[in-house]
Amino acid sequence: MARTATASLRVKRVYDPPSPSDGYRILVDRVWPRGLSKEAIRLDRWCKDVAPSTSLRKWFGHDPEKWAAFQERYFAELDAHPEALEELVEACRGTTVTLLFGAKDAEHNNAVALKTYLEQRARRARPRLRRTMKAATARKTAAKRPSSTSTTPARPLGQSKPTKSRRR
DSSP, rough: OOOOSSEEEEEEEEESSGGGGGGGGOOOSSSOOTTHHHHHOOOOOOOGGGSSOHHHHHHHOGGGGGHEEEEEEEEHHHHHHHHHHHHHHHTTTEEEEEEEEEOSSSSSSHHHHHHHHHHHHHHHHHHHHHHHHHHHHHHOOOOOOOOHHHHHOOOOOOOOOOOOOOOO
């Protein structure tokens, strides 16, 4: 698949028909959606390791009143297992990615929370990247500068540097 210069992250219910504008399609549920085959979904990848734990998923039960607490707990799980995100983050570089979910609630599900998490992570990384780039530029600039030359004439070998007299 060709990757474009700009990337976008989308969220879509897995039961909705696939579209060419979906780009790279990733299922982010731990459980396979009922009644669908791989061919029907047209899935590029299944990242079940980035889905919330079974206990968190069952606790949440797609209750909108638990949404804020669910996101907080889910983000903590993601922070605790960054290796699970690496595959997903790599897939998101430079292409449109659609995170697929099976829940009926399109506003309160793990794919929406995951999209929020990834966007927040990208925003946090940008300032760090800018600082790193500035530091690298400063090092390159310093390396290109000629070494400072002394404006005092060179002394012949064997002569010591004149000393300042100290007054007491």
